[in-house]
Amino acid sequence: MGRLFTLVSIIVFALVIIPGQILAAGGGGAEEAAHAEPSGLLLAALTIMSILTLVVMIFFSFRDNG
Numbered sequence: 001m002g003r004l005f006t007l008v009s010i011i012v013f014a015l016v017i018i019p020g021q022i023l024a025a026g027g028g029g030a031e032e033a034a035h036a037e038p039s040g041l042l043l044a045a046l047t048i049m050s051i052l053t054l055v056v057m058i059f060f061s062f063r064d065n066g
Contacts, residue, residue: 013045014045014049017045
């Protein structure tokens with residue numbers, strides 16, 4: 001049950017929180033957007049998701065191709 005809760009939490013975080021931060025960051029004026037930097041949480045979340053994507057792709061490659 002704990003594993004299922006963790007998986008659902010990760011999926012909700014990836015599908016709701018991260019796109020919400022991206023949309024919220026783009027709501028300012030043109031000059032604000034030019035000087036705005038992404039938050040540390042956003043960069044950390046995107047970095048973790050990209051690394052996990054690579055790990056899963058490597059896993060599937062080895063599993064499918066032996």
